Amino acid sequence: MLALGASTALLAGCSDDTAFGRMGMPEPGSEQGEHVLNLWQGAWLAAWITGIVVWGLIFWVIWRYRRRRADDIPVQTRYNLPLEILYTIAPVLMVIVFFSHTVKTQNAVLDDDLPVDNTIEVVGYQWSWAFNYGLGDRDDAADEDANDDEFAYGDYVWENGSASYIPTLVLPVGETTRFNLHSPDVIHDFGVPGFLMKMDVVPGRVNHYEITPTEVGTYKGKCYELCGVSHSRMLFNVEVVERSEYDAYLEELEAKGQESEAPLLGNDFTRTQAGLEGDAE
Known part of the structure:
Protein backbone atom coordinates (compact mmCIF):
# COMPACT_ATOMS: atom_id res chain seq x y z
CA MET A 1 0.00 0.00 0.00
CA ARG A 68 13.84 -8.41 21.23
CA ARG A 69 15.92 -10.01 23.98
CA ALA A 70 19.66 -10.25 24.57
CA ASP A 71 19.63 -14.05 24.42
CA ASP A 72 17.64 -14.26 21.14
CA ILE A 73 19.24 -16.30 18.39
CA PRO A 74 18.08 -15.45 14.86
CA VAL A 75 16.46 -18.20 12.82
CA LEU A 110 14.44 8.04 -35.98
CA ASP A 111 11.46 7.38 -38.25
CA ASP A 112 12.77 7.71 -41.83
CA ASP A 113 9.24 7.45 -43.23
CA LEU A 114 8.40 10.94 -41.97
CA PRO A 115 7.78 13.34 -44.86
CA VAL A 116 10.69 15.81 -44.86
CA ASP A 117 10.08 19.48 -45.67
CA ASN A 118 13.68 20.73 -45.59
CA THR A 119 17.17 19.25 -45.63
CA ILE A 120 20.25 20.87 -44.10
CA GLU A 121 23.74 19.51 -44.64
CA VAL A 122 25.45 20.05 -41.27
CA VAL A 123 29.25 20.07 -41.09
CA GLY A 124 31.09 19.74 -37.79
CA TYR A 125 34.75 20.68 -38.08
CA GLN A 126 37.52 21.77 -35.75
CA TRP A 127 36.30 24.04 -34.22
CA SER A 128 32.88 25.19 -35.40
CA TRP A 129 29.82 24.34 -37.48
CA ALA A 130 28.55 25.02 -41.00
CA PHE A 131 24.94 24.78 -42.19
CA ASN A 132 24.09 24.25 -45.87
CA TYR A 133 20.43 25.03 -46.66
CA GLY A 134 18.88 23.48 -49.76
CA LEU A 135 17.04 25.80 -52.15
CA GLY A 136 14.06 24.96 -54.32
CA ASP A 137 12.14 21.69 -54.44
CA ARG A 138 13.53 18.72 -52.56
CA ASP A 139 14.56 15.65 -54.57
CA ASP A 140 13.52 12.64 -52.48
CA ALA A 141 15.26 10.25 -54.89
CA ALA A 142 18.72 11.43 -53.81
CA ASP A 143 20.53 8.72 -51.85
CA GLU A 144 22.11 11.07 -49.34
CA ASP A 145 23.42 8.32 -47.09
CA ALA A 146 25.38 6.54 -49.84
CA ASN A 147 27.98 9.19 -50.65
CA ASP A 148 28.56 12.92 -50.79
CA ASP A 149 27.82 13.25 -54.53
CA GLU A 150 24.03 12.95 -54.35
CA PHE A 151 22.16 15.73 -52.58
CA ALA A 152 18.53 16.62 -52.12
CA TYR A 153 18.79 20.03 -53.82
CA GLY A 154 20.48 21.58 -56.81
CA ASP A 155 21.62 24.74 -55.04
CA TYR A 156 22.55 25.68 -51.49
CA VAL A 157 23.16 28.71 -49.31
CA TRP A 158 25.36 28.36 -46.26
CA GLU A 159 26.39 29.82 -42.92
CA ASN A 160 29.49 28.86 -40.95
CA GLY A 161 31.31 29.84 -37.77
CA SER A 162 34.86 30.31 -36.58
CA ALA A 163 36.82 30.93 -33.39
CA SER A 164 35.40 34.46 -33.15
CA TYR A 165 31.92 33.86 -34.57
CA ILE A 166 29.15 31.56 -33.30
CA PRO A 167 26.93 30.57 -36.26
CA THR A 168 23.14 30.48 -36.17
CA LEU A 169 20.98 27.63 -37.41
CA VAL A 170 17.54 28.83 -38.56
CA LEU A 171 14.60 26.40 -38.71
CA PRO A 172 10.93 26.84 -39.68
CA VAL A 173 8.44 26.01 -36.93
CA GLY A 174 6.04 23.12 -37.46
CA GLU A 175 8.05 21.66 -40.37
CA THR A 176 10.24 18.56 -40.41
CA THR A 177 13.89 19.28 -41.16
CA ARG A 178 16.41 16.54 -41.88
CA PHE A 179 20.01 17.02 -40.71
CA ASN A 180 22.65 15.17 -42.74
CA LEU A 181 25.77 15.15 -40.59
CA HIS A 182 29.28 15.45 -42.09
CA SER A 183 32.76 15.74 -40.60
CA PRO A 184 36.03 16.32 -42.50
CA ASP A 185 38.29 15.60 -39.51
CA VAL A 186 37.29 13.86 -36.25
CA ILE A 187 34.12 12.62 -34.52
CA HIS A 188 31.85 15.40 -33.29
CA ASP A 189 28.31 15.24 -31.91
CA PHE A 190 25.51 17.54 -33.10
CA GLY A 191 22.78 18.29 -30.58
CA VAL A 192 20.33 20.88 -29.27
CA PRO A 193 19.42 20.38 -25.60
CA GLY A 194 16.05 22.06 -26.11
CA PHE A 195 15.12 19.49 -28.78
CA LEU A 196 16.27 16.55 -26.59
CA MET A 197 18.12 15.08 -29.57
CA LYS A 198 21.77 14.59 -30.55
CA MET A 199 23.82 12.33 -32.81
CA ASP A 200 27.47 11.57 -33.59
CA VAL A 201 29.06 13.24 -36.63
CA VAL A 202 31.46 10.63 -37.99
CA PRO A 203 34.08 11.16 -40.74
CA GLY A 204 33.35 9.11 -43.85
CA ARG A 205 29.76 8.43 -42.79
CA VAL A 206 26.56 10.47 -43.21
CA ASN A 207 24.42 10.04 -40.10
CA HIS A 208 21.08 11.81 -40.07
CA TYR A 209 17.97 12.55 -38.05
CA GLU A 210 14.85 14.68 -38.35
CA ILE A 211 13.50 17.41 -36.08
CA THR A 212 10.07 19.05 -36.07
CA PRO A 213 10.25 22.21 -33.89
CA THR A 214 7.01 23.03 -32.09
CA GLU A 215 7.77 26.44 -30.54
CA VAL A 216 9.10 29.66 -32.02
CA GLY A 217 12.12 30.78 -30.01
CA THR A 218 15.86 30.75 -29.44
CA TYR A 219 17.81 27.65 -28.44
CA LYS A 220 21.46 26.73 -27.87
CA GLY A 221 23.36 23.98 -29.66
CA LYS A 222 26.70 22.37 -28.94
CA CYS A 223 29.08 19.52 -29.65
CA TYR A 224 28.60 16.64 -27.21
CA GLU A 225 31.74 14.73 -28.20
CA LEU A 226 35.16 15.64 -26.78
CA CYS A 227 36.81 16.36 -30.13
CA GLY A 228 40.05 18.13 -29.23
CA VAL A 229 41.62 21.10 -27.51
CA SER A 230 38.96 23.67 -28.55
CA HIS A 231 35.92 21.43 -28.17
CA SER A 232 34.32 23.96 -25.81
CA ARG A 233 34.14 26.52 -28.64
CA MET A 234 31.93 24.33 -30.82
CA LEU A 235 28.72 26.21 -30.08
CA PHE A 236 25.87 27.41 -32.26
CA ASN A 237 22.60 29.26 -31.82
CA VAL A 238 19.25 28.03 -33.08
CA GLU A 239 16.40 30.31 -34.16
CA VAL A 240 13.00 28.70 -34.77
CA VAL A 241 10.93 31.10 -36.87
CA GLU A 242 7.84 31.25 -39.05
CA ARG A 243 8.16 30.03 -42.64
CA SER A 244 8.18 33.56 -44.08
CA GLU A 245 11.13 34.52 -41.86
CA TYR A 246 12.94 31.34 -42.83
CA ASP A 247 12.57 32.11 -46.54
CA ALA A 248 13.71 35.70 -45.94
CA TYR A 249 16.81 34.40 -44.12
CA LEU A 250 17.77 32.15 -47.04
CA GLU A 251 17.34 35.09 -49.43
CA GLU A 252 19.61 37.16 -47.16
CA LEU A 253 22.36 34.51 -47.32
CA GLU A 254 21.97 34.36 -51.10
CA ALA A 255 22.24 38.16 -51.35
CA LYS A 256 25.50 38.00 -49.38
CA GLY A 257 26.95 35.63 -51.96
CA GLN A 258 26.97 32.65 -49.60
CA GLU A 259 25.62 30.24 -52.21
CA SER A 260 26.99 27.23 -54.06
CA GLU A 261 25.88 24.53 -56.47
CA ALA A 262 26.63 21.85 -53.87
CA PRO A 263 26.97 21.96 -50.07
CA LEU A 264 30.37 22.91 -48.68
CA LEU A 265 31.48 19.90 -46.64
CA GLY A 266 35.12 20.75 -45.85
CA ASN A 267 36.66 23.19 -43.39
CA ASP A 268 37.93 25.58 -46.10
CA PHE A 269 34.86 27.82 -46.02
CA THR A 270 34.98 31.01 -48.06
CA ARG A 271 33.79 33.32 -45.32
CA THR A 272 36.92 35.00 -43.95
CA GLN A 273 37.83 35.80 -40.39
CA ALA A 274 37.76 39.52 -41.18
CA GLY A 275 34.27 39.20 -42.63
CA LEU A 276 33.02 37.35 -39.59
CA GLU A 277 34.39 39.96 -37.21
CA GLY A 278 32.91 42.73 -39.34
CA ASP A 279 29.47 41.13 -39.23
CA ALA A 280 29.74 40.70 -35.45
CA GLU A 281 30.34 44.44 -35.10
Missing part, protein backbone atom coordinates in the same frame (compact mmCIF):
# COMPACT_ATOMS: atom_id res chain seq x y z
CA LEU A 2 2.88 2.38 0.79
CA ALA A 3 4.44 1.76 -2.62
CA LEU A 4 1.08 2.19 -4.35
CA GLY A 5 0.41 5.47 -2.56
CA ALA A 6 3.89 6.80 -3.28
CA SER A 7 3.70 5.85 -6.96
CA THR A 8 0.31 7.56 -7.26
CA ALA A 9 1.79 10.75 -5.78
CA LEU A 10 4.75 10.58 -8.15
CA LEU A 11 2.46 10.10 -11.15
CA ALA A 12 0.43 13.12 -10.09
CA GLY A 13 3.61 15.20 -9.84
CA CYS A 14 5.02 14.18 -13.24
CA SER A 15 3.73 17.21 -15.11
CA ASP A 16 5.63 18.45 -18.15
CA ASP A 17 5.07 22.03 -16.95
CA THR A 18 7.64 21.89 -14.15
CA ALA A 19 11.32 20.96 -13.92
CA PHE A 20 10.44 18.43 -11.19
CA GLY A 21 7.77 16.87 -13.39
CA ARG A 22 10.26 16.61 -16.26
CA MET A 23 12.82 15.07 -13.85
CA GLY A 24 15.42 17.71 -14.69
CA MET A 25 14.95 17.54 -18.46
CA PRO A 26 14.55 20.80 -20.44
CA GLU A 27 11.09 21.55 -21.80
CA PRO A 28 11.03 19.81 -25.21
CA GLY A 29 10.86 22.15 -28.19
CA SER A 30 10.30 19.40 -30.79
CA GLU A 31 7.90 16.55 -31.50
CA GLN A 32 10.77 14.06 -31.24
CA GLY A 33 11.73 15.49 -27.86
CA GLU A 34 8.31 14.61 -26.48
CA HIS A 35 9.03 10.90 -27.05
CA VAL A 36 12.43 11.20 -25.35
CA LEU A 37 10.89 13.03 -22.38
CA ASN A 38 8.22 10.34 -21.94
CA LEU A 39 10.92 7.63 -21.86
CA TRP A 40 12.97 9.65 -19.35
CA GLN A 41 9.96 10.20 -17.07
CA GLY A 42 8.97 6.54 -17.28
CA ALA A 43 12.49 5.40 -16.37
CA TRP A 44 12.60 7.72 -13.36
CA LEU A 45 9.14 6.64 -12.22
CA ALA A 46 10.13 2.97 -12.42
CA ALA A 47 13.34 3.74 -10.49
CA TRP A 48 11.41 5.58 -7.76
CA ILE A 49 8.87 2.76 -7.38
CA THR A 50 11.62 0.13 -7.27
CA GLY A 51 13.54 2.16 -4.69
CA ILE A 52 10.45 2.64 -2.51
CA VAL A 53 9.66 -1.07 -2.58
CA VAL A 54 13.27 -2.10 -1.83
CA TRP A 55 13.79 0.41 0.99
CA GLY A 56 10.35 -0.40 2.39
CA LEU A 57 11.21 -4.10 2.54
CA ILE A 58 14.60 -3.35 4.12
CA PHE A 59 13.09 -1.27 6.93
CA TRP A 60 10.24 -3.77 7.41
CA VAL A 61 12.75 -6.62 7.84
CA ILE A 62 14.83 -4.52 10.24
CA TRP A 63 11.75 -3.85 12.38
CA ARG A 64 10.01 -7.23 12.04
CA TYR A 65 13.05 -9.38 12.81
CA ARG A 66 14.80 -7.13 15.28
CA ARG A 67 16.34 -8.73 18.40
CA GLN A 76 19.16 -19.76 10.64
CA THR A 77 17.85 -19.96 7.02
CA ARG A 78 20.05 -21.54 4.37
CA TYR A 79 17.88 -20.56 1.39
CA ASN A 80 14.43 -19.33 0.38
CA LEU A 81 13.51 -20.65 -3.05
CA PRO A 82 10.51 -18.34 -3.75
CA LEU A 83 12.57 -15.28 -2.80
CA GLU A 84 15.52 -16.35 -4.94
CA ILE A 85 13.20 -16.90 -7.92
CA LEU A 86 11.68 -13.45 -7.37
CA TYR A 87 14.95 -11.52 -7.28
CA THR A 88 16.17 -13.42 -10.35
CA ILE A 89 13.07 -12.97 -12.50
CA ALA A 90 12.14 -9.41 -11.44
CA PRO A 91 15.33 -7.72 -12.76
CA VAL A 92 15.07 -9.67 -16.03
CA LEU A 93 11.48 -8.47 -16.49
CA MET A 94 12.53 -4.89 -15.71
CA VAL A 95 15.30 -5.02 -18.32
CA ILE A 96 12.87 -6.39 -20.92
CA VAL A 97 10.36 -3.60 -20.22
CA PHE A 98 13.06 -0.89 -20.35
CA PHE A 99 14.45 -2.35 -23.59
CA SER A 100 11.01 -2.50 -25.19
CA HIS A 101 10.18 1.13 -24.39
CA THR A 102 13.64 2.28 -25.51
CA VAL A 103 13.25 0.58 -28.89
CA LYS A 104 9.79 2.11 -29.36
CA THR A 105 11.15 5.56 -28.58
CA GLN A 106 14.14 5.08 -30.86
CA ASN A 107 11.88 3.99 -33.71
CA ALA A 108 9.67 7.04 -33.19
CA VAL A 109 12.46 9.65 -33.12
Whole structure:
Protein backbone atom coordinates (compact mmCIF):
# COMPACT_ATOMS: atom_id res chain seq x y z
CA MET A 1 0.00 0.00 0.00
CA LEU A 2 2.88 2.38 0.79
CA ALA A 3 4.44 1.76 -2.62
CA LEU A 4 1.08 2.19 -4.35
CA GLY A 5 0.41 5.47 -2.56
CA ALA A 6 3.89 6.80 -3.28
CA SER A 7 3.70 5.85 -6.96
CA THR A 8 0.31 7.56 -7.26
CA ALA A 9 1.79 10.75 -5.78
CA LEU A 10 4.75 10.58 -8.15
CA LEU A 11 2.46 10.10 -11.15
CA ALA A 12 0.43 13.12 -10.09
CA GLY A 13 3.61 15.20 -9.84
CA CYS A 14 5.02 14.18 -13.24
CA SER A 15 3.73 17.21 -15.11
CA ASP A 16 5.63 18.45 -18.15
CA ASP A 17 5.07 22.03 -16.95
CA THR A 18 7.64 21.89 -14.15
CA ALA A 19 11.32 20.96 -13.92
CA PHE A 20 10.44 18.43 -11.19
CA GLY A 21 7.77 16.87 -13.39
CA ARG A 22 10.26 16.61 -16.26
CA MET A 23 12.82 15.07 -13.85
CA GLY A 24 15.42 17.71 -14.69
CA MET A 25 14.95 17.54 -18.46
CA PRO A 26 14.55 20.80 -20.44
CA GLU A 27 11.09 21.55 -21.80
CA PRO A 28 11.03 19.81 -25.21
CA GLY A 29 10.86 22.15 -28.19
CA SER A 30 10.30 19.40 -30.79
CA GLU A 31 7.90 16.55 -31.50
CA GLN A 32 10.77 14.06 -31.24
CA GLY A 33 11.73 15.49 -27.86
CA GLU A 34 8.31 14.61 -26.48
CA HIS A 35 9.03 10.90 -27.05
CA VAL A 36 12.43 11.20 -25.35
CA LEU A 37 10.89 13.03 -22.38
CA ASN A 38 8.22 10.34 -21.94
CA LEU A 39 10.92 7.63 -21.86
CA TRP A 40 12.97 9.65 -19.35
CA GLN A 41 9.96 10.20 -17.07
CA GLY A 42 8.97 6.54 -17.28
CA ALA A 43 12.49 5.40 -16.37
CA TRP A 44 12.60 7.72 -13.36
CA LEU A 45 9.14 6.64 -12.22
CA ALA A 46 10.13 2.97 -12.42
CA ALA A 47 13.34 3.74 -10.49
CA TRP A 48 11.41 5.58 -7.76
CA ILE A 49 8.87 2.76 -7.38
CA THR A 50 11.62 0.13 -7.27
CA GLY A 51 13.54 2.16 -4.69
CA ILE A 52 10.45 2.64 -2.51
CA VAL A 53 9.66 -1.07 -2.58
CA VAL A 54 13.27 -2.10 -1.83
CA TRP A 55 13.79 0.41 0.99
CA GLY A 56 10.35 -0.40 2.39
CA LEU A 57 11.21 -4.10 2.54
CA ILE A 58 14.60 -3.35 4.12
CA PHE A 59 13.09 -1.27 6.93
CA TRP A 60 10.24 -3.77 7.41
CA VAL A 61 12.75 -6.62 7.84
CA ILE A 62 14.83 -4.52 10.24
CA TRP A 63 11.75 -3.85 12.38
CA ARG A 64 10.01 -7.23 12.04
CA TYR A 65 13.05 -9.38 12.81
CA ARG A 66 14.80 -7.13 15.28
CA ARG A 67 16.34 -8.73 18.40
CA ARG A 68 13.84 -8.41 21.23
CA ARG A 69 15.92 -10.01 23.98
CA ALA A 70 19.66 -10.25 24.57
CA ASP A 71 19.63 -14.05 24.42
CA ASP A 72 17.64 -14.26 21.14
CA ILE A 73 19.24 -16.30 18.39
CA PRO A 74 18.08 -15.45 14.86
CA VAL A 75 16.46 -18.20 12.82
CA GLN A 76 19.16 -19.76 10.64
CA THR A 77 17.85 -19.96 7.02
CA ARG A 78 20.05 -21.54 4.37
CA TYR A 79 17.88 -20.56 1.39
CA ASN A 80 14.43 -19.33 0.38
CA LEU A 81 13.51 -20.65 -3.05
CA PRO A 82 10.51 -18.34 -3.75
CA LEU A 83 12.57 -15.28 -2.80
CA GLU A 84 15.52 -16.35 -4.94
CA ILE A 85 13.20 -16.90 -7.92
CA LEU A 86 11.68 -13.45 -7.37
CA TYR A 87 14.95 -11.52 -7.28
CA THR A 88 16.17 -13.42 -10.35
CA ILE A 89 13.07 -12.97 -12.50
CA ALA A 90 12.14 -9.41 -11.44
CA PRO A 91 15.33 -7.72 -12.76
CA VAL A 92 15.07 -9.67 -16.03
CA LEU A 93 11.48 -8.47 -16.49
CA MET A 94 12.53 -4.89 -15.71
CA VAL A 95 15.30 -5.02 -18.32
CA ILE A 96 12.87 -6.39 -20.92
CA VAL A 97 10.36 -3.60 -20.22
CA PHE A 98 13.06 -0.89 -20.35
CA PHE A 99 14.45 -2.35 -23.59
CA SER A 100 11.01 -2.50 -25.19
CA HIS A 101 10.18 1.13 -24.39
CA THR A 102 13.64 2.28 -25.51
CA VAL A 103 13.25 0.58 -28.89
CA LYS A 104 9.79 2.11 -29.36
CA THR A 105 11.15 5.56 -28.58
CA GLN A 106 14.14 5.08 -30.86
CA ASN A 107 11.88 3.99 -33.71
CA ALA A 108 9.67 7.04 -33.19
CA VAL A 109 12.46 9.65 -33.12
CA LEU A 110 14.44 8.04 -35.98
CA ASP A 111 11.46 7.38 -38.25
CA ASP A 112 12.77 7.71 -41.83
CA ASP A 113 9.24 7.45 -43.23
CA LEU A 114 8.40 10.94 -41.97
CA PRO A 115 7.78 13.34 -44.86
CA VAL A 116 10.69 15.81 -44.86
CA ASP A 117 10.08 19.48 -45.67
CA ASN A 118 13.68 20.73 -45.59
CA THR A 119 17.17 19.25 -45.63
CA ILE A 120 20.25 20.87 -44.10
CA GLU A 121 23.74 19.51 -44.64
CA VAL A 122 25.45 20.05 -41.27
CA VAL A 123 29.25 20.07 -41.09
CA GLY A 124 31.09 19.74 -37.79
CA TYR A 125 34.75 20.68 -38.08
CA GLN A 126 37.52 21.77 -35.75
CA TRP A 127 36.30 24.04 -34.22
CA SER A 128 32.88 25.19 -35.40
CA TRP A 129 29.82 24.34 -37.48
CA ALA A 130 28.55 25.02 -41.00
CA PHE A 131 24.94 24.78 -42.19
CA ASN A 132 24.09 24.25 -45.87
CA TYR A 133 20.43 25.03 -46.66
CA GLY A 134 18.88 23.48 -49.76
CA LEU A 135 17.04 25.80 -52.15
CA GLY A 136 14.06 24.96 -54.32
CA ASP A 137 12.14 21.69 -54.44
CA ARG A 138 13.53 18.72 -52.56
CA ASP A 139 14.56 15.65 -54.57
CA ASP A 140 13.52 12.64 -52.48
CA ALA A 141 15.26 10.25 -54.89
CA ALA A 142 18.72 11.43 -53.81
CA ASP A 143 20.53 8.72 -51.85
CA GLU A 144 22.11 11.07 -49.34
CA ASP A 145 23.42 8.32 -47.09
CA ALA A 146 25.38 6.54 -49.84
CA ASN A 147 27.98 9.19 -50.65
CA ASP A 148 28.56 12.92 -50.79
CA ASP A 149 27.82 13.25 -54.53
CA GLU A 150 24.03 12.95 -54.35
CA PHE A 151 22.16 15.73 -52.58
CA ALA A 152 18.53 16.62 -52.12
CA TYR A 153 18.79 20.03 -53.82
CA GLY A 154 20.48 21.58 -56.81
CA ASP A 155 21.62 24.74 -55.04
CA TYR A 156 22.55 25.68 -51.49
CA VAL A 157 23.16 28.71 -49.31
CA TRP A 158 25.36 28.36 -46.26
CA GLU A 159 26.39 29.82 -42.92
CA ASN A 160 29.49 28.86 -40.95
CA GLY A 161 31.31 29.84 -37.77
CA SER A 162 34.86 30.31 -36.58
CA ALA A 163 36.82 30.93 -33.39
CA SER A 164 35.40 34.46 -33.15
CA TYR A 165 31.92 33.86 -34.57
CA ILE A 166 29.15 31.56 -33.30
CA PRO A 167 26.93 30.57 -36.26
CA THR A 168 23.14 30.48 -36.17
CA LEU A 169 20.98 27.63 -37.41
CA VAL A 170 17.54 28.83 -38.56
CA LEU A 171 14.60 26.40 -38.71
CA PRO A 172 10.93 26.84 -39.68
CA VAL A 173 8.44 26.01 -36.93
CA GLY A 174 6.04 23.12 -37.46
CA GLU A 175 8.05 21.66 -40.37
CA THR A 176 10.24 18.56 -40.41
CA THR A 177 13.89 19.28 -41.16
CA ARG A 178 16.41 16.54 -41.88
CA PHE A 179 20.01 17.02 -40.71
CA ASN A 180 22.65 15.17 -42.74
CA LEU A 181 25.77 15.15 -40.59
CA HIS A 182 29.28 15.45 -42.09
CA SER A 183 32.76 15.74 -40.60
CA PRO A 184 36.03 16.32 -42.50
CA ASP A 185 38.29 15.60 -39.51
CA VAL A 186 37.29 13.86 -36.25
CA ILE A 187 34.12 12.62 -34.52
CA HIS A 188 31.85 15.40 -33.29
CA ASP A 189 28.31 15.24 -31.91
CA PHE A 190 25.51 17.54 -33.10
CA GLY A 191 22.78 18.29 -30.58
CA VAL A 192 20.33 20.88 -29.27
CA PRO A 193 19.42 20.38 -25.60
CA GLY A 194 16.05 22.06 -26.11
CA PHE A 195 15.12 19.49 -28.78
CA LEU A 196 16.27 16.55 -26.59
CA MET A 197 18.12 15.08 -29.57
CA LYS A 198 21.77 14.59 -30.55
CA MET A 199 23.82 12.33 -32.81
CA ASP A 200 27.47 11.57 -33.59
CA VAL A 201 29.06 13.24 -36.63
CA VAL A 202 31.46 10.63 -37.99
CA PRO A 203 34.08 11.16 -40.74
CA GLY A 204 33.35 9.11 -43.85
CA ARG A 205 29.76 8.43 -42.79
CA VAL A 206 26.56 10.47 -43.21
CA ASN A 207 24.42 10.04 -40.10
CA HIS A 208 21.08 11.81 -40.07
CA TYR A 209 17.97 12.55 -38.05
CA GLU A 210 14.85 14.68 -38.35
CA ILE A 211 13.50 17.41 -36.08
CA THR A 212 10.07 19.05 -36.07
CA PRO A 213 10.25 22.21 -33.89
CA THR A 214 7.01 23.03 -32.09
CA GLU A 215 7.77 26.44 -30.54
CA VAL A 216 9.10 29.66 -32.02
CA GLY A 217 12.12 30.78 -30.01
CA THR A 218 15.86 30.75 -29.44
CA TYR A 219 17.81 27.65 -28.44
CA LYS A 220 21.46 26.73 -27.87
CA GLY A 221 23.36 23.98 -29.66
CA LYS A 222 26.70 22.37 -28.94
CA CYS A 223 29.08 19.52 -29.65
CA TYR A 224 28.60 16.64 -27.21
CA GLU A 225 31.74 14.73 -28.20
CA LEU A 226 35.16 15.64 -26.78
CA CYS A 227 36.81 16.36 -30.13
CA GLY A 228 40.05 18.13 -29.23
CA VAL A 229 41.62 21.10 -27.51
CA SER A 230 38.96 23.67 -28.55
CA HIS A 231 35.92 21.43 -28.17
CA SER A 232 34.32 23.96 -25.81
CA ARG A 233 34.14 26.52 -28.64
CA MET A 234 31.93 24.33 -30.82
CA LEU A 235 28.72 26.21 -30.08
CA PHE A 236 25.87 27.41 -32.26
CA ASN A 237 22.60 29.26 -31.82
CA VAL A 238 19.25 28.03 -33.08
CA GLU A 239 16.40 30.31 -34.16
CA VAL A 240 13.00 28.70 -34.77
CA VAL A 241 10.93 31.10 -36.87
CA GLU A 242 7.84 31.25 -39.05
CA ARG A 243 8.16 30.03 -42.64
CA SER A 244 8.18 33.56 -44.08
CA GLU A 245 11.13 34.52 -41.86
CA TYR A 246 12.94 31.34 -42.83
CA ASP A 247 12.57 32.11 -46.54
CA ALA A 248 13.71 35.70 -45.94
CA TYR A 249 16.81 34.40 -44.12
CA LEU A 250 17.77 32.15 -47.04
CA GLU A 251 17.34 35.09 -49.43
CA GLU A 252 19.61 37.16 -47.16
CA LEU A 253 22.36 34.51 -47.32
CA GLU A 254 21.97 34.36 -51.10
CA ALA A 255 22.24 38.16 -51.35
CA LYS A 256 25.50 38.00 -49.38
CA GLY A 257 26.95 35.63 -51.96
CA GLN A 258 26.97 32.65 -49.60
CA GLU A 259 25.62 30.24 -52.21
CA SER A 260 26.99 27.23 -54.06
CA GLU A 261 25.88 24.53 -56.47
CA ALA A 262 26.63 21.85 -53.87
CA PRO A 263 26.97 21.96 -50.07
CA LEU A 264 30.37 22.91 -48.68
CA LEU A 265 31.48 19.90 -46.64
CA GLY A 266 35.12 20.75 -45.85
CA ASN A 267 36.66 23.19 -43.39
CA ASP A 268 37.93 25.58 -46.10
CA PHE A 269 34.86 27.82 -46.02
CA THR A 270 34.98 31.01 -48.06
CA ARG A 271 33.79 33.32 -45.32
CA THR A 272 36.92 35.00 -43.95
CA GLN A 273 37.83 35.80 -40.39
CA ALA A 274 37.76 39.52 -41.18
CA GLY A 275 34.27 39.20 -42.63
CA LEU A 276 33.02 37.35 -39.59
CA GLU A 277 34.39 39.96 -37.21
CA GLY A 278 32.91 42.73 -39.34
CA ASP A 279 29.47 41.13 -39.23
CA ALA A 280 29.74 40.70 -35.45
CA GLU A 281 30.34 44.44 -35.10
